[in-house]
Amino acid sequence: MDDFLAARSQMALSLGFHIIYACIGMVMPFFMAVAHYRWLKTGDAAYKNVAKAWSKGVAIFFATGAVSGTILSFELGLLWPKFMEHAGPIFGMPFSLEGTAFFIEAIALGFFLYGWDKFNPYFHWFTGVVVGISGLASGILVVAANSWMNSPAGFDYVNGQYTNIHPMKAMFNNAWFPEALHMTLAAFASTGFAVAGVHALMIVRKRNIHFHTQAFKIAAGFAAVAALLQPLAGDIAAKSVAKRQPAKLAAMEAYFHTQPYSPLVIGGIPDEKLKKVNYGLEIPGLLSFLVYDNFHEQVMGLDQIPEKDQPPVAVTHYAFQIMVGLGMFMMLIGVLYLVAVWFKKHWLESNWLMKLFIAAIPAGFIALEAGWVVTEVGRQPWIIQGVMRTKDAVTPMPGIAYSFYLFTAIYISLSVVVIFLLYRQIRMVPQLYDKKPEQLTLSHN
Amino acid sequence: MEYVIIAFLWLAILLYLVLGGADFGAGIIELFSTSTTRSRTRKAAYQAIGPIWEANHMWLIIAVVILFVGFPVIYSTMSTYLHIPLVVMLLGITARGTAFVFRNYDAVVDDMQRVYNRIFLYSSFITPLFLGIIAGSAVSGRINPDAHTFLSAYVFDWLNWFSVAIGLFTVALCGFLASVYLIGETNIDEDQRSFIRKAKIWNAIAVVCGALVFTAAHAEGIPLFKWILGNTVGLTSVIAASLSLVLMWFLISKRKTIVPRMLAGFQASMILLAISWVHFPDFLIMQNGEHLSLFKHQAPNATMNALAWALLIGSLFIIPALFYLYYSFQKDRFVEKGEGR
Ligand code: HDD
Ligand code: HEM
Ligand code: HEM
Numbered sequence: 032m033d034d035f036l037a038a039r040s041q042m043a044l045s046l047g048f049h050i051i052y053a054c055i056g057m058v059m060p061f062f063m064a065v066a067h068y069r070w071l072k073t074g075d076a077a078y079k080n081v082a083k084a085w086s087k088g089v090a091i092f093f094a095t096g097a098v099s100g101t102i103l104s105f106e107l108g109l110l111w112p113k114f115m116e117h118a119g120p121i122f123g124m125p126f127s128l129e130g131t132a133f134f135i136e137a138i139a140l141g142f143f144l145y146g147w148d149k150f151n152p153y154f155h156w157f158t159g160v161v162v163g164i165s166g167l168a169s170g171i172l173v174v175a176a177n178s179w180m181n182s183p184a185g186f187d188y189v190n191g192q193y194t195n196i197h198p199m200k201a202m203f204n205n206a207w208f209p210e211a212l213h214m215t216l217a218a219f220a221s222t223g224f225a226v227a228g229v230h231a232l233m234i235v236r237k238r239n240i241h242f243h244t245q246a247f248k249i250a251a252g253f254a255a256v257a258a259l260l261q262p263l264a265g266d267i268a269a270k271s272v273a274k275r276q277p278a279k280l281a282a283m284e285a286y287f288h289t290q291p292y293s294p295l296v297i298g299g300i301p302d303e304k305l306k307k308v309n310y311g312l313e314i315p316g317l318l319s320f321l322v323y324d325n326f327h328e329q330v331m332g333l334d335q336i337p338e339k340d341q342p343p344v345a346v347t348h349y350a351f352q353i354m355v356g357l358g359m360f361m362m363l364i365g366v367l368y369l370v371a372v373w374f375k376k377h378w379l380e381s382n383w384l385m386k387l388f389i390a391a392i393p394a395g396f397i398a399l400e401a402g403w404v405v406t407e408v409g410r411q412p413w414i415i416q417g418v419m420r421t422k423d424a425v426t427p428m429p430g431i432a433y434s435f436y437l438f439t440a441i442y443i444s445l446s447v448v449v450i451f452l453l454y455r456q457i458r459m460v461p462q463l464y465d466k467k468p469e470q471l472t473l474s475h476n
Numbered sequence: 477m478e479y480v481i482i483a484f485l486w487l488a489i490l491l492y493l494v495l496g497g498a499d500f501g502a503g504i505i506e507l508f509s510t511s512t513t514r515s516r517t518r519k520a521a522y523q524a525i526g527p528i529w530e531a532n533h534m535w536l537i538i539a540v541v542i543l544f545v546g547f548p549v550i551y552s553t554m555s556t557y558l559h560i561p562l563v564v565m566l567l568g569i570t571a572r573g574t575a576f577v578f579r580n581y582d583a584v585v586d587d588m589q590r591v592y593n594r595i596f597l598y599s600s601f602i603t604p605l606f607l608g609i610i611a612g613s614a615v616s617g618r619i620n621p622d623a624h625t626f627l628s629a630y631v632f633d634w635l636n637w638f639s640v641a642i643g644l645f646t647v648a649l650c651g652f653l654a655s656v657y658l659i660g661e662t663n664i665d666e667d668q669r670s671f672i673r674k675a676k677i678w679n680a681i682a683v684v685c686g687a688l689v690f691t692a693a694h695a696e697g698i699p700l701f702k703w704i705l706g707n708t709v710g711l712t713s714v715i716a717a718s719l720s721l722v723l724m725w726f727l728i729s730k731r732k733t734i735v736p737r738m739l740a741g742f743q744a745s746m747i748l749l750a751i752s753w754v755h756f757p758d759f760l761i762m763q764n765g766e767h768l769s770l771f772k773h774q775a776p777n778a779t780m781n782a783l784a785w786a787l788l789i790g791s792l793f794i795i796p797a798l799f800y801l802y803y804s805f806q807k808d809r810f811v812e813k814g815e816g817r
Binding site for chain 1: 531533534536537538540541542544545546548549551552553554555556559562563566567569570573574576577578580581582584626629630775776778779782783786787789790793794797798801804805
């Protein structure tokens with residue numbers, strides 16, 4: 032494997048791994064806070080147990096999230112020193128604010144995890160909420176760094192020099208809002224479906240029904256709402272891509288030839304050599320409509336972009352199809368769930384709805400990874416869109432392939448251990464929490 | 477504004493050395509404990525670092541962010557030439573952080589605990605060793621941007637006697653900080669005596685490693701004596717550290733716990749001050765005589781201003797919360813002691 036490919040793969044692996052832990056770390060505190068609040072309000076100890084059981088899982092994810100994030104903050108320099116040398120001062124603002132957010136999160140987490148029954152219950156609850164808010168803030172801030180790479184702003188690039196730097200303008204670049212909105216919803220949808228699905232599985236297997244039902248409802252509620260809003264946010268994101276990165280949009284849609292009444296291609300196998308899509312379903316005018324809100328205006332195709340500035344089409348297109356397909360699937364489940372909650376209560380007792388949720392356990396995370404592949408691969412060959420090429424940023428050190436193998440081994444073993452631990456947590460639920468609700472109120476802990 | 481940022485950078489490194497160091501040290505002294513005292517050491521250490529582990533770890537992140545936002549050339553040069561020790565250190569941090577949490581949150585207690593434990597202990601040793609090696613390499617003047625072979629460009633910059641000796645010294649310092657810290661974390665007389673004994677041993681090891689550093693410096697032709705003792709600040713800090721060491725041992729013999737802790741931290745800061753003062757404002761010393769200075773290689777003004785404000789405003793939130801965290805869990809233990817638990 033050549034060093035450049037190894038460096039890209041290592042970066043993708045690390046980010047792909049981190050994002051899962053980061054999303055869980057951002058979203059779970061909110062689920063816990065709801066469970067915790069209901070316990071404080073209703074006194075139903077099942078809620079306290081849900082919050083406590085979740086908090087153990089979250090502690091595990093936090094540790095992995097924190098170490099994988101630490102790896103990332105070094106990797107930016109280890110793999111892309113030339114990029115960081117120039118980009119650091121420009122897009123560093125969100126990172127320095129993020130430092131504060133992480134710190135607050137870490138402090139609040141100390142209070143929350145080790146503070147059960149030690150502090151005033153509402154103070155303890157509040158520290159949990161602070162964990163969630165600061166986690167969310169750090170996620171939104173770091174996306175500003177990524178959106179700057181897609182939509183560079185806040186500096187002038189003259190004769191290879193980066194001058195006239197405005198860190199604030201760089202942070203508030205055009206892509207930040209659409210990306211952060213879409214990303215935040217994705218975090219809620221993916222974590223929500225995964226958690227709801229695991230509890231649905233336990234309900235179907237008739238284990239600790241009361242406990243798992245309370246947990247399921249909280250997670251499913253968040254997941255359903257996020258999944259409904261997700262395609263809207265995706266539409267905003269796509270419109271913003273069309274404006275700033277026409278090459279990426281064309282690759283996402285495998286749209287080779289510029290034409291009026293631009294068609295939307297669904298599915299299909301792009302042939303990058305012959306510049307056409309085999310077996311795809313073409314709907315004329317729909318792409319124009321999605322981008323410009325009318326059916327005739329022509330969208331820029333790949334033929335208008337120099338070959339050397341084009342991203343890989345097939346990967347971007349497949350990833351985009353996977354994300355949108357899963358997005359529609361999750362939206363459907365979300366709609367069914369909300370209908371069940373408001374109009375058809377008896378659906379909630381039926382196995383088919385639970386089975387749909389079980390099927391959706393991995394859906395959100397797959398869509399999440401696919402979405403990042405769209406964003407990152409679709410930006411290639413640029414590391415900073417239109418300014419610096421990825422191959423000019425890579426470290427001069429040879430032998431990166433070994434480092435890639437090493438990190439692959441680490442991430443695989445970490446994932447195995449985390450799954451093993453979670454499995455053991457879930458297995459232990461009967462021993463830890465399987466008491467009648469009345470008994471629990473008296474004898475928790 | 478650059479002074480604000482440099483002060484924060486120095487402080488973040490210091491706090492990582494002292495707080496993170498005590499944290500690593502807890503693992504190190506457990507590693508070198510006899511099997512009879514091991515589980516006790518572990519228990520005291522867990523209670524002490526559990527709630528504050530994440531927060532201690534943050535100082536490293538702050539230091540890295542300051543470097544890549546404020547001093548990008550220094551960050552990118554370090555990460556290019558010290559790639560290998562940085563990766564090893566990252567492995568250590570990863571293994572240690574996850575093993576620590578896994579061993580406490582595994583729902584089933586069985587043989588896996590032994591595995592987590594092994595990983596935790598070894599990585600507690602490896603991580604500060606390589607942190608020290610990295611720090612040593614920054615000032616050893618071995619980083620060679622003109623090298624043409626892999627070994628001389630990416631290996632001998634850090635694999636030399638001086639850097640390794642600094643690494644060992646860092647390990648010893650962590651063991652020392654942790655044992656002094658842990659004396660106050662237990663109220664069982666026997667345990668307290670055992671931590672005092674450990675503190676003495678680690679103090680002795682630190683002195684030996686310190687001697688090793690000077691020997692290695694001499695062998696490598698690094699004028700360390702002149703660097704540290706050849707200016708008033710360096711000289712004063714060495715004297716202050718020595719005096720405070722005497723005072724610390726006197727207070728420990730009186731079974732005081734809080735002030736000795738602070739004195740141990742003070743000694744670590746004096747060591748850092750002595751080393752950083754003579755080089756200031758240089759951060760990286762290269763073989764070709766080019767020094768990467770914090771003044772010459774800083775980011776443009778707009779960035780420095782924004783960074784300084786972010787740090788100042790951030791610390792308004794962080795510092796009170798952090799104090800409250802340390803205070804709450806300290807107070808908590810004293811209350812438990814009062815109840816005679
Ligand atoms: C649960 C996950 C999930 C789901 C269901 C969707 N997305 Fe997505 N998408 C993401 C998760 C995601 C993401 C991983 O979070 C990305 C990567 C970067 C970003 O900001 O969000 C993303 C990026 C992303 C981009 C690229 C933005 C850029 O490059 O700046 C577009 C155009 C869309 N999405 C569009 C959609 C549409 C039209 C969807 C319709 C259902 C959709 N996404 C569902
Ligand atoms: C966490 C979610 C993210 C995922 C899953 C992700 C995924 C990826 C992928 C797949 C690549 C490889 C693209 C290729 O080389 O073809 C990549 C590259 C990269 N990403 Fe991201 N990315 C994420 C967020 C970010 C953020 C927030 C930043 C900003 C700091 C970032 C910075 C980079 C850099 C510097 C590269 C290497 C250069 C390049 O290939 O362009 N990524 N990422
Ligand atoms: C879009 C991509 C990203 C998102 C949404 C994200 C979000 C988060 C969140 C919410 C956390 C705290 C929760 C937890 O610890 O589990 C976290 C941890 C961390 N992230 Fe990321 N992150 C992203 C990419 C990055 C990148 C590119 C870097 C490095 C430059 C990074 C550096 C870190 C660090 C250092 C931590 C650990 C902080 C700690 O010790 O608590 N993250 N991330």
